[in-house]
Amino acid sequence: MREFDEQIYRLSPGLAPAFAVEPGEVFACLTQDASGNQIGEGVRHADLDPSRVFPVNGPIAIAGVKAGDAVGVEIRAIDPAEWGHTWTRPGLGVGAPPESHVRRLSARHPLITWGDGAPIAVTPQLHIGTIGLLPRIEAAPRDLGSYGGNLDSVLCAVGSTIWITAQVDGGGLFVGDVHAAMGDAEVCGTGIEVAARLELCVSTHTGWAPAFPTIIRDDKAWIIVDGGDFDEALSRGVAECTRVLAAHFGMPSADAYLAVGLLLDVRVCQVVNSRRSLALSLTGGADAALVPH
Incomplete structure:
Protein backbone atom coordinates (compact mmCIF):
# COMPACT_ATOMS: atom_id res chain seq x y z
CA MET A 1 0.00 0.00 0.00
CA ARG A 2 1.31 3.43 -0.90
CA GLU A 3 1.71 6.00 1.90
CA PHE A 4 1.55 9.76 1.55
CA ASP A 5 2.99 12.18 4.13
CA GLU A 6 3.29 15.51 2.28
CA GLN A 7 1.93 18.42 4.40
CA ILE A 8 0.39 21.62 2.99
CA TYR A 9 -0.86 24.74 4.75
CA ARG A 10 -2.91 26.54 2.06
CA LEU A 11 -5.50 25.33 -0.43
CA SER A 12 -5.44 26.69 -3.97
CA PRO A 13 -7.16 25.50 -7.17
CA GLY A 14 -3.84 25.55 -9.01
CA LEU A 15 -1.89 23.60 -6.41
CA ALA A 16 0.01 20.79 -8.12
CA PRO A 17 -0.81 17.31 -6.81
CA ALA A 18 1.98 15.60 -4.94
CA PHE A 19 0.34 12.20 -5.26
CA ALA A 20 -2.18 10.50 -7.55
CA VAL A 21 -4.48 7.52 -6.99
CA GLU A 22 -6.87 5.44 -9.04
CA PRO A 23 -10.52 4.99 -8.02
CA GLY A 24 -10.73 1.81 -5.96
CA GLU A 25 -7.11 2.01 -4.80
CA VAL A 26 -6.55 1.80 -1.04
CA PHE A 27 -3.83 4.18 0.14
CA ALA A 28 -2.54 5.65 3.39
CA CYS A 29 -2.08 9.22 4.61
CA LEU A 30 0.18 10.10 7.56
CA THR A 31 -1.29 13.13 9.31
CA GLN A 32 0.09 15.43 11.97
CA ASP A 33 -2.02 16.88 14.77
CA ALA A 34 -3.59 20.32 14.35
CA SER A 35 -0.57 22.01 15.95
CA GLY A 36 1.80 20.43 13.45
CA ASN A 37 2.97 18.05 16.21
CA GLN A 38 4.28 21.01 18.24
CA ILE A 39 1.90 20.95 21.23
CA GLY A 40 2.46 19.46 24.66
CA GLU A 41 1.57 20.16 28.27
CA GLY A 42 3.24 23.41 29.30
CA VAL A 43 3.51 24.66 25.72
CA ARG A 44 1.89 28.06 25.17
CA HIS A 45 0.23 29.18 21.97
CA ALA A 46 2.95 31.83 21.61
CA ASP A 47 5.57 29.04 21.57
CA LEU A 48 4.16 27.51 18.38
CA ASP A 49 5.53 28.22 14.92
CA PRO A 50 2.36 29.55 13.22
CA SER A 51 3.61 28.50 9.79
CA ARG A 52 3.37 24.84 10.90
CA VAL A 53 -0.11 25.02 12.48
CA PHE A 54 -3.04 23.14 10.88
CA PRO A 55 -1.30 20.99 8.28
CA VAL A 56 -3.19 18.65 5.98
CA ASN A 57 -2.03 15.89 3.65
CA GLY A 58 -2.51 16.64 -0.01
CA PRO A 59 -3.41 17.44 -2.60
CA ILE A 60 -4.06 13.96 -3.97
CA ALA A 61 -5.20 13.76 -7.58
CA ILE A 62 -7.86 11.18 -8.48
CA ALA A 63 -7.50 9.72 -11.95
CA GLY A 64 -10.30 10.65 -14.34
CA VAL A 65 -12.05 13.15 -12.08
CA LYS A 66 -13.37 16.32 -13.71
CA ALA A 67 -14.79 19.41 -12.06
CA GLY A 68 -18.44 18.69 -11.28
CA ASP A 69 -17.93 14.97 -10.59
CA ALA A 70 -18.78 13.56 -7.16
CA VAL A 71 -15.90 11.95 -5.29
CA GLY A 72 -16.55 9.51 -2.45
CA VAL A 73 -13.84 9.05 0.17
CA GLU A 74 -14.28 5.86 2.16
CA ILE A 75 -12.51 5.80 5.54
CA ARG A 76 -11.10 2.28 5.92
CA ALA A 77 -8.94 2.76 9.04
CA ILE A 78 -7.73 5.40 11.50
CA ASP A 79 -4.67 4.40 13.53
CA PRO A 80 -3.84 7.19 16.00
CA ALA A 81 -0.65 7.95 17.86
CA GLU A 82 -0.64 6.73 21.47
CA TRP A 83 -1.22 10.20 22.94
CA GLY A 84 -3.16 13.27 21.87
CA HIS A 85 -3.74 16.70 23.35
CA THR A 86 -6.66 19.01 23.94
CA TRP A 87 -5.99 22.72 24.36
CA THR A 88 -7.38 26.20 24.28
CA ARG A 89 -6.09 29.75 24.21
CA PRO A 90 -7.55 33.25 24.59
CA GLY A 91 -10.09 33.88 21.85
CA LEU A 92 -10.51 30.22 20.89
CA GLY A 93 -13.91 28.61 21.31
CA VAL A 94 -16.42 29.98 23.81
CA GLY A 95 -15.48 30.98 27.36
CA ALA A 96 -11.74 30.47 26.87
CA PRO A 97 -9.46 31.20 29.86
CA PRO A 98 -7.03 34.15 29.81
CA GLU A 99 -4.01 31.87 29.29
CA SER A 100 -3.20 28.95 27.00
CA HIS A 101 -3.91 25.57 28.58
CA VAL A 102 -3.02 22.05 27.35
CA GLN A 125 -14.70 8.91 18.75
CA LEU A 126 -11.84 8.58 16.27
CA HIS A 127 -12.66 10.70 13.25
CA ILE A 128 -11.15 12.94 10.59
CA GLY A 129 -11.79 16.62 11.33
CA THR A 130 -10.70 18.01 7.97
CA ILE A 131 -11.42 16.34 4.63
CA GLY A 132 -12.16 17.90 1.28
CA LEU A 133 -11.26 18.61 -2.34
CA LEU A 134 -9.38 21.68 -3.55
CA PRO A 135 -11.68 24.73 -3.68
CA ARG A 136 -12.08 26.94 -6.73
CA ILE A 137 -10.75 29.91 -4.74
CA GLU A 138 -7.83 29.95 -2.30
CA ALA A 139 -8.65 29.02 1.31
CA ALA A 140 -7.02 27.89 4.54
CA PRO A 141 -7.35 24.24 5.59
CA ARG A 142 -9.27 25.34 8.68
CA ASP A 143 -11.99 26.89 6.46
CA LEU A 144 -14.96 24.95 5.13
CA GLY A 145 -17.58 25.08 2.41
CA SER A 146 -19.16 23.04 -0.37
CA TYR A 147 -15.70 21.62 -1.11
CA GLY A 148 -15.47 20.15 2.41
CA GLY A 149 -12.63 21.34 4.63
CA ASN A 150 -12.74 21.62 8.41
CA LEU A 151 -16.05 19.78 8.84
CA ASP A 152 -15.35 18.71 12.45
CA SER A 153 -18.01 16.02 12.38
CA VAL A 154 -17.69 12.80 14.40
CA LEU A 155 -19.56 11.17 11.51
CA CYS A 156 -16.29 11.15 9.51
CA ALA A 157 -15.21 7.91 11.17
CA VAL A 158 -14.16 4.43 10.07
CA GLY A 159 -16.85 2.93 7.86
CA SER A 160 -18.12 6.29 6.59
CA THR A 161 -17.96 7.58 3.04
CA ILE A 162 -17.83 11.35 2.44
CA TRP A 163 -19.11 12.53 -0.93
CA ILE A 164 -17.95 15.93 -2.24
CA THR A 165 -18.32 17.59 -5.63
CA ALA A 166 -14.96 18.30 -7.27
CA GLN A 167 -14.36 21.96 -8.05
CA VAL A 168 -11.18 21.39 -10.08
CA ASP A 169 -10.08 18.65 -12.45
CA GLY A 170 -8.37 15.85 -10.53
CA GLY A 171 -10.26 16.70 -7.34
CA GLY A 172 -7.23 17.35 -5.14
CA LEU A 173 -8.12 15.44 -1.97
CA PHE A 174 -6.75 16.73 1.34
CA VAL A 175 -7.12 15.28 4.85
CA GLY A 176 -5.92 16.02 8.38
CA ASP A 177 -6.93 17.29 11.83
CA VAL A 178 -7.73 13.86 13.27
CA HIS A 179 -9.54 13.74 16.62
CA ALA A 180 -9.57 10.85 19.08
CA ALA A 181 -12.67 12.36 20.71
CA MET A 182 -14.67 15.59 20.57
CA GLY A 183 -17.73 16.93 22.33
CA ASP A 184 -20.59 18.48 20.39
CA ALA A 185 -19.62 21.88 18.95
CA GLU A 186 -15.90 21.59 19.91
CA VAL A 187 -16.53 24.44 22.34
CA CYS A 188 -12.96 24.83 23.67
CA GLY A 189 -11.57 24.95 20.13
CA THR A 190 -10.12 21.43 20.00
CA GLY A 191 -10.96 17.79 20.48
CA ILE A 192 -8.25 15.31 21.42
CA GLU A 193 -5.97 16.31 18.57
CA VAL A 194 -3.77 13.45 17.44
CA ALA A 195 -1.41 12.40 14.67
CA ALA A 196 -2.64 9.36 12.78
CA ARG A 197 -2.26 6.97 9.90
CA LEU A 198 -5.35 6.85 7.69
CA GLU A 199 -6.36 4.23 5.15
CA LEU A 200 -8.67 5.61 2.48
CA CYS A 201 -10.26 4.53 -0.79
CA VAL A 202 -11.89 6.84 -3.34
CA SER A 203 -14.69 6.30 -5.83
CA THR A 204 -16.41 8.58 -8.32
CA HIS A 205 -19.93 9.33 -9.55
CA THR A 206 -20.45 11.36 -12.72
CA GLY A 207 -24.24 11.60 -12.49
CA TRP A 208 -24.47 13.35 -9.14
CA ALA A 209 -23.11 16.64 -7.80
CA PRO A 210 -24.05 17.10 -4.13
CA ALA A 211 -24.47 20.73 -3.16
CA PHE A 212 -23.01 20.04 0.30
CA PRO A 213 -20.54 17.47 1.65
CA THR A 214 -22.62 14.33 2.15
CA ILE A 215 -21.68 11.64 4.66
CA ILE A 216 -23.04 8.11 4.52
CA ARG A 217 -22.62 6.34 7.84
CA ASP A 218 -24.45 3.26 9.11
CA ASP A 219 -26.72 3.41 6.05
CA LYS A 220 -27.84 6.93 6.90
CA ALA A 221 -27.07 10.05 4.85
CA TRP A 222 -26.13 13.42 6.34
CA ILE A 223 -25.23 16.76 4.78
CA ILE A 224 -22.79 19.21 6.36
CA VAL A 225 -24.03 22.79 5.97
CA ASP A 226 -22.18 25.96 6.92
CA GLY A 227 -23.12 29.57 7.51
CA GLY A 228 -21.94 32.79 9.07
CA ASP A 229 -24.02 31.75 12.09
CA PHE A 230 -26.17 28.76 12.98
CA ASP A 231 -29.34 30.44 11.73
CA GLU A 232 -27.83 30.81 8.25
CA ALA A 233 -26.45 27.27 8.29
CA LEU A 234 -29.81 25.84 9.36
CA SER A 235 -31.68 27.90 6.77
CA ARG A 236 -29.41 26.64 3.97
CA GLY A 237 -29.75 23.08 5.16
CA VAL A 238 -33.53 23.19 5.47
CA ALA A 239 -33.79 24.67 1.98
CA GLU A 240 -31.67 21.83 0.57
CA CYS A 241 -33.61 19.15 2.46
CA THR A 242 -36.88 20.64 1.22
CA ARG A 243 -35.62 20.73 -2.37
CA VAL A 244 -34.37 17.13 -2.49
CA LEU A 245 -37.35 15.74 -0.55
CA ALA A 246 -39.78 17.33 -3.01
CA ALA A 247 -37.83 15.99 -5.99
CA HIS A 248 -37.31 12.48 -4.59
CA PHE A 249 -40.85 11.87 -3.35
CA GLY A 250 -42.70 13.90 -5.99
CA MET A 251 -44.42 16.26 -3.55
CA PRO A 252 -45.07 20.01 -3.73
CA SER A 253 -42.43 22.19 -2.07
CA ALA A 254 -44.93 23.37 0.56
CA ASP A 255 -45.59 19.77 1.57
CA ALA A 256 -41.89 18.95 1.51
CA TYR A 257 -41.20 21.88 3.84
CA LEU A 258 -43.80 20.61 6.32
CA ALA A 259 -42.28 17.12 6.08
CA VAL A 260 -38.82 18.50 6.86
CA GLY A 261 -40.30 20.12 9.95
CA LEU A 262 -41.35 16.66 11.15
CA LEU A 263 -38.32 14.64 10.04
CA LEU A 264 -35.25 16.85 10.52
CA ASP A 265 -32.32 15.48 12.54
CA VAL A 266 -29.64 18.06 13.48
CA ARG A 267 -26.19 17.80 15.10
CA VAL A 268 -23.89 20.70 15.92
CA CYS A 269 -20.41 20.27 14.43
CA GLN A 270 -18.36 23.25 15.60
CA VAL A 271 -18.49 26.84 16.87
CA VAL A 272 -14.79 27.68 16.46
CA ASN A 273 -14.51 28.61 12.77
CA SER A 274 -15.61 31.88 11.22
CA ARG A 275 -18.37 29.82 9.57
CA ARG A 276 -20.46 27.57 11.81
CA SER A 277 -21.44 24.07 10.69
CA LEU A 278 -24.24 21.59 11.29
CA ALA A 279 -24.90 18.00 10.22
CA LEU A 280 -28.46 17.48 8.93
CA SER A 281 -30.36 14.31 8.09
CA LEU A 282 -33.95 13.15 7.77
CA THR A 283 -35.61 10.38 9.77
CA GLY A 284 -38.13 7.78 8.61
CA GLY A 285 -35.97 6.72 5.66
CA ALA A 286 -36.40 10.12 4.02
CA ASP A 287 -32.61 10.60 4.08
CA ALA A 288 -32.68 8.56 0.84
CA ALA A 289 -33.50 11.87 -0.84
CA LEU A 290 -30.01 13.16 0.04
CA VAL A 291 -28.21 10.62 -2.18
CA PRO A 292 -28.71 9.38 -5.77
CA HIS A 293 -31.62 7.05 -6.50
Missing part, protein backbone atom coordinates in the same frame (compact mmCIF):
# COMPACT_ATOMS: atom_id res chain seq x y z
CA ARG A 103 -3.77 18.53 28.60
CA ARG A 104 -2.46 15.20 27.29
CA LEU A 105 -4.81 12.18 27.00
CA SER A 106 -4.63 8.64 25.69
CA ALA A 107 -5.95 8.49 22.14
CA ARG A 108 -7.64 5.10 22.49
CA HIS A 109 -8.70 5.10 26.15
CA PRO A 110 -9.03 8.76 27.17
CA LEU A 111 -9.62 9.52 30.85
CA ILE A 112 -9.97 12.88 32.57
CA THR A 113 -7.92 12.64 35.79
CA TRP A 114 -7.46 16.33 36.50
CA GLY A 115 -9.20 16.60 39.87
CA ASP A 116 -9.53 14.78 43.18
CA GLY A 117 -12.58 12.76 42.17
CA ALA A 118 -12.91 9.53 40.23
CA PRO A 119 -11.60 9.50 36.66
CA ILE A 120 -14.09 10.55 34.00
CA ALA A 121 -14.19 8.35 30.91
CA VAL A 122 -14.23 10.16 27.58
CA THR A 123 -16.04 8.25 24.83
CA PRO A 124 -13.51 7.48 22.07
Whole structure:
Protein backbone atom coordinates (compact mmCIF):
# COMPACT_ATOMS: atom_id res chain seq x y z
CA MET A 1 0.00 0.00 0.00
CA ARG A 2 1.31 3.43 -0.90
CA GLU A 3 1.71 6.00 1.90
CA PHE A 4 1.55 9.76 1.55
CA ASP A 5 2.99 12.18 4.13
CA GLU A 6 3.29 15.51 2.28
CA GLN A 7 1.93 18.42 4.40
CA ILE A 8 0.39 21.62 2.99
CA TYR A 9 -0.86 24.74 4.75
CA ARG A 10 -2.91 26.54 2.06
CA LEU A 11 -5.50 25.33 -0.43
CA SER A 12 -5.44 26.69 -3.97
CA PRO A 13 -7.16 25.50 -7.17
CA GLY A 14 -3.84 25.55 -9.01
CA LEU A 15 -1.89 23.60 -6.41
CA ALA A 16 0.01 20.79 -8.12
CA PRO A 17 -0.81 17.31 -6.81
CA ALA A 18 1.98 15.60 -4.94
CA PHE A 19 0.34 12.20 -5.26
CA ALA A 20 -2.18 10.50 -7.55
CA VAL A 21 -4.48 7.52 -6.99
CA GLU A 22 -6.87 5.44 -9.04
CA PRO A 23 -10.52 4.99 -8.02
CA GLY A 24 -10.73 1.81 -5.96
CA GLU A 25 -7.11 2.01 -4.80
CA VAL A 26 -6.55 1.80 -1.04
CA PHE A 27 -3.83 4.18 0.14
CA ALA A 28 -2.54 5.65 3.39
CA CYS A 29 -2.08 9.22 4.61
CA LEU A 30 0.18 10.10 7.56
CA THR A 31 -1.29 13.13 9.31
CA GLN A 32 0.09 15.43 11.97
CA ASP A 33 -2.02 16.88 14.77
CA ALA A 34 -3.59 20.32 14.35
CA SER A 35 -0.57 22.01 15.95
CA GLY A 36 1.80 20.43 13.45
CA ASN A 37 2.97 18.05 16.21
CA GLN A 38 4.28 21.01 18.24
CA ILE A 39 1.90 20.95 21.23
CA GLY A 40 2.46 19.46 24.66
CA GLU A 41 1.57 20.16 28.27
CA GLY A 42 3.24 23.41 29.30
CA VAL A 43 3.51 24.66 25.72
CA ARG A 44 1.89 28.06 25.17
CA HIS A 45 0.23 29.18 21.97
CA ALA A 46 2.95 31.83 21.61
CA ASP A 47 5.57 29.04 21.57
CA LEU A 48 4.16 27.51 18.38
CA ASP A 49 5.53 28.22 14.92
CA PRO A 50 2.36 29.55 13.22
CA SER A 51 3.61 28.50 9.79
CA ARG A 52 3.37 24.84 10.90
CA VAL A 53 -0.11 25.02 12.48
CA PHE A 54 -3.04 23.14 10.88
CA PRO A 55 -1.30 20.99 8.28
CA VAL A 56 -3.19 18.65 5.98
CA ASN A 57 -2.03 15.89 3.65
CA GLY A 58 -2.51 16.64 -0.01
CA PRO A 59 -3.41 17.44 -2.60
CA ILE A 60 -4.06 13.96 -3.97
CA ALA A 61 -5.20 13.76 -7.58
CA ILE A 62 -7.86 11.18 -8.48
CA ALA A 63 -7.50 9.72 -11.95
CA GLY A 64 -10.30 10.65 -14.34
CA VAL A 65 -12.05 13.15 -12.08
CA LYS A 66 -13.37 16.32 -13.71
CA ALA A 67 -14.79 19.41 -12.06
CA GLY A 68 -18.44 18.69 -11.28
CA ASP A 69 -17.93 14.97 -10.59
CA ALA A 70 -18.78 13.56 -7.16
CA VAL A 71 -15.90 11.95 -5.29
CA GLY A 72 -16.55 9.51 -2.45
CA VAL A 73 -13.84 9.05 0.17
CA GLU A 74 -14.28 5.86 2.16
CA ILE A 75 -12.51 5.80 5.54
CA ARG A 76 -11.10 2.28 5.92
CA ALA A 77 -8.94 2.76 9.04
CA ILE A 78 -7.73 5.40 11.50
CA ASP A 79 -4.67 4.40 13.53
CA PRO A 80 -3.84 7.19 16.00
CA ALA A 81 -0.65 7.95 17.86
CA GLU A 82 -0.64 6.73 21.47
CA TRP A 83 -1.22 10.20 22.94
CA GLY A 84 -3.16 13.27 21.87
CA HIS A 85 -3.74 16.70 23.35
CA THR A 86 -6.66 19.01 23.94
CA TRP A 87 -5.99 22.72 24.36
CA THR A 88 -7.38 26.20 24.28
CA ARG A 89 -6.09 29.75 24.21
CA PRO A 90 -7.55 33.25 24.59
CA GLY A 91 -10.09 33.88 21.85
CA LEU A 92 -10.51 30.22 20.89
CA GLY A 93 -13.91 28.61 21.31
CA VAL A 94 -16.42 29.98 23.81
CA GLY A 95 -15.48 30.98 27.36
CA ALA A 96 -11.74 30.47 26.87
CA PRO A 97 -9.46 31.20 29.86
CA PRO A 98 -7.03 34.15 29.81
CA GLU A 99 -4.01 31.87 29.29
CA SER A 100 -3.20 28.95 27.00
CA HIS A 101 -3.91 25.57 28.58
CA VAL A 102 -3.02 22.05 27.35
CA ARG A 103 -3.77 18.53 28.60
CA ARG A 104 -2.46 15.20 27.29
CA LEU A 105 -4.81 12.18 27.00
CA SER A 106 -4.63 8.64 25.69
CA ALA A 107 -5.95 8.49 22.14
CA ARG A 108 -7.64 5.10 22.49
CA HIS A 109 -8.70 5.10 26.15
CA PRO A 110 -9.03 8.76 27.17
CA LEU A 111 -9.62 9.52 30.85
CA ILE A 112 -9.97 12.88 32.57
CA THR A 113 -7.92 12.64 35.79
CA TRP A 114 -7.46 16.33 36.50
CA GLY A 115 -9.20 16.60 39.87
CA ASP A 116 -9.53 14.78 43.18
CA GLY A 117 -12.58 12.76 42.17
CA ALA A 118 -12.91 9.53 40.23
CA PRO A 119 -11.60 9.50 36.66
CA ILE A 120 -14.09 10.55 34.00
CA ALA A 121 -14.19 8.35 30.91
CA VAL A 122 -14.23 10.16 27.58
CA THR A 123 -16.04 8.25 24.83
CA PRO A 124 -13.51 7.48 22.07
CA GLN A 125 -14.70 8.91 18.75
CA LEU A 126 -11.84 8.58 16.27
CA HIS A 127 -12.66 10.70 13.25
CA ILE A 128 -11.15 12.94 10.59
CA GLY A 129 -11.79 16.62 11.33
CA THR A 130 -10.70 18.01 7.97
CA ILE A 131 -11.42 16.34 4.63
CA GLY A 132 -12.16 17.90 1.28
CA LEU A 133 -11.26 18.61 -2.34
CA LEU A 134 -9.38 21.68 -3.55
CA PRO A 135 -11.68 24.73 -3.68
CA ARG A 136 -12.08 26.94 -6.73
CA ILE A 137 -10.75 29.91 -4.74
CA GLU A 138 -7.83 29.95 -2.30
CA ALA A 139 -8.65 29.02 1.31
CA ALA A 140 -7.02 27.89 4.54
CA PRO A 141 -7.35 24.24 5.59
CA ARG A 142 -9.27 25.34 8.68
CA ASP A 143 -11.99 26.89 6.46
CA LEU A 144 -14.96 24.95 5.13
CA GLY A 145 -17.58 25.08 2.41
CA SER A 146 -19.16 23.04 -0.37
CA TYR A 147 -15.70 21.62 -1.11
CA GLY A 148 -15.47 20.15 2.41
CA GLY A 149 -12.63 21.34 4.63
CA ASN A 150 -12.74 21.62 8.41
CA LEU A 151 -16.05 19.78 8.84
CA ASP A 152 -15.35 18.71 12.45
CA SER A 153 -18.01 16.02 12.38
CA VAL A 154 -17.69 12.80 14.40
CA LEU A 155 -19.56 11.17 11.51
CA CYS A 156 -16.29 11.15 9.51
CA ALA A 157 -15.21 7.91 11.17
CA VAL A 158 -14.16 4.43 10.07
CA GLY A 159 -16.85 2.93 7.86
CA SER A 160 -18.12 6.29 6.59
CA THR A 161 -17.96 7.58 3.04
CA ILE A 162 -17.83 11.35 2.44
CA TRP A 163 -19.11 12.53 -0.93
CA ILE A 164 -17.95 15.93 -2.24
CA THR A 165 -18.32 17.59 -5.63
CA ALA A 166 -14.96 18.30 -7.27
CA GLN A 167 -14.36 21.96 -8.05
CA VAL A 168 -11.18 21.39 -10.08
CA ASP A 169 -10.08 18.65 -12.45
CA GLY A 170 -8.37 15.85 -10.53
CA GLY A 171 -10.26 16.70 -7.34
CA GLY A 172 -7.23 17.35 -5.14
CA LEU A 173 -8.12 15.44 -1.97
CA PHE A 174 -6.75 16.73 1.34
CA VAL A 175 -7.12 15.28 4.85
CA GLY A 176 -5.92 16.02 8.38
CA ASP A 177 -6.93 17.29 11.83
CA VAL A 178 -7.73 13.86 13.27
CA HIS A 179 -9.54 13.74 16.62
CA ALA A 180 -9.57 10.85 19.08
CA ALA A 181 -12.67 12.36 20.71
CA MET A 182 -14.67 15.59 20.57
CA GLY A 183 -17.73 16.93 22.33
CA ASP A 184 -20.59 18.48 20.39
CA ALA A 185 -19.62 21.88 18.95
CA GLU A 186 -15.90 21.59 19.91
CA VAL A 187 -16.53 24.44 22.34
CA CYS A 188 -12.96 24.83 23.67
CA GLY A 189 -11.57 24.95 20.13
CA THR A 190 -10.12 21.43 20.00
CA GLY A 191 -10.96 17.79 20.48
CA ILE A 192 -8.25 15.31 21.42
CA GLU A 193 -5.97 16.31 18.57
CA VAL A 194 -3.77 13.45 17.44
CA ALA A 195 -1.41 12.40 14.67
CA ALA A 196 -2.64 9.36 12.78
CA ARG A 197 -2.26 6.97 9.90
CA LEU A 198 -5.35 6.85 7.69
CA GLU A 199 -6.36 4.23 5.15
CA LEU A 200 -8.67 5.61 2.48
CA CYS A 201 -10.26 4.53 -0.79
CA VAL A 202 -11.89 6.84 -3.34
CA SER A 203 -14.69 6.30 -5.83
CA THR A 204 -16.41 8.58 -8.32
CA HIS A 205 -19.93 9.33 -9.55
CA THR A 206 -20.45 11.36 -12.72
CA GLY A 207 -24.24 11.60 -12.49
CA TRP A 208 -24.47 13.35 -9.14
CA ALA A 209 -23.11 16.64 -7.80
CA PRO A 210 -24.05 17.10 -4.13
CA ALA A 211 -24.47 20.73 -3.16
CA PHE A 212 -23.01 20.04 0.30
CA PRO A 213 -20.54 17.47 1.65
CA THR A 214 -22.62 14.33 2.15
CA ILE A 215 -21.68 11.64 4.66
CA ILE A 216 -23.04 8.11 4.52
CA ARG A 217 -22.62 6.34 7.84
CA ASP A 218 -24.45 3.26 9.11
CA ASP A 219 -26.72 3.41 6.05
CA LYS A 220 -27.84 6.93 6.90
CA ALA A 221 -27.07 10.05 4.85
CA TRP A 222 -26.13 13.42 6.34
CA ILE A 223 -25.23 16.76 4.78
CA ILE A 224 -22.79 19.21 6.36
CA VAL A 225 -24.03 22.79 5.97
CA ASP A 226 -22.18 25.96 6.92
CA GLY A 227 -23.12 29.57 7.51
CA GLY A 228 -21.94 32.79 9.07
CA ASP A 229 -24.02 31.75 12.09
CA PHE A 230 -26.17 28.76 12.98
CA ASP A 231 -29.34 30.44 11.73
CA GLU A 232 -27.83 30.81 8.25
CA ALA A 233 -26.45 27.27 8.29
CA LEU A 234 -29.81 25.84 9.36
CA SER A 235 -31.68 27.90 6.77
CA ARG A 236 -29.41 26.64 3.97
CA GLY A 237 -29.75 23.08 5.16
CA VAL A 238 -33.53 23.19 5.47
CA ALA A 239 -33.79 24.67 1.98
CA GLU A 240 -31.67 21.83 0.57
CA CYS A 241 -33.61 19.15 2.46
CA THR A 242 -36.88 20.64 1.22
CA ARG A 243 -35.62 20.73 -2.37
CA VAL A 244 -34.37 17.13 -2.49
CA LEU A 245 -37.35 15.74 -0.55
CA ALA A 246 -39.78 17.33 -3.01
CA ALA A 247 -37.83 15.99 -5.99
CA HIS A 248 -37.31 12.48 -4.59
CA PHE A 249 -40.85 11.87 -3.35
CA GLY A 250 -42.70 13.90 -5.99
CA MET A 251 -44.42 16.26 -3.55
CA PRO A 252 -45.07 20.01 -3.73
CA SER A 253 -42.43 22.19 -2.07
CA ALA A 254 -44.93 23.37 0.56
CA ASP A 255 -45.59 19.77 1.57
CA ALA A 256 -41.89 18.95 1.51
CA TYR A 257 -41.20 21.88 3.84
CA LEU A 258 -43.80 20.61 6.32
CA ALA A 259 -42.28 17.12 6.08
CA VAL A 260 -38.82 18.50 6.86
CA GLY A 261 -40.30 20.12 9.95
CA LEU A 262 -41.35 16.66 11.15
CA LEU A 263 -38.32 14.64 10.04
CA LEU A 264 -35.25 16.85 10.52
CA ASP A 265 -32.32 15.48 12.54
CA VAL A 266 -29.64 18.06 13.48
CA ARG A 267 -26.19 17.80 15.10
CA VAL A 268 -23.89 20.70 15.92
CA CYS A 269 -20.41 20.27 14.43
CA GLN A 270 -18.36 23.25 15.60
CA VAL A 271 -18.49 26.84 16.87
CA VAL A 272 -14.79 27.68 16.46
CA ASN A 273 -14.51 28.61 12.77
CA SER A 274 -15.61 31.88 11.22
CA ARG A 275 -18.37 29.82 9.57
CA ARG A 276 -20.46 27.57 11.81
CA SER A 277 -21.44 24.07 10.69
CA LEU A 278 -24.24 21.59 11.29
CA ALA A 279 -24.90 18.00 10.22
CA LEU A 280 -28.46 17.48 8.93
CA SER A 281 -30.36 14.31 8.09
CA LEU A 282 -33.95 13.15 7.77
CA THR A 283 -35.61 10.38 9.77
CA GLY A 284 -38.13 7.78 8.61
CA GLY A 285 -35.97 6.72 5.66
CA ALA A 286 -36.40 10.12 4.02
CA ASP A 287 -32.61 10.60 4.08
CA ALA A 288 -32.68 8.56 0.84
CA ALA A 289 -33.50 11.87 -0.84
CA LEU A 290 -30.01 13.16 0.04
CA VAL A 291 -28.21 10.62 -2.18
CA PRO A 292 -28.71 9.38 -5.77
CA HIS A 293 -31.62 7.05 -6.50
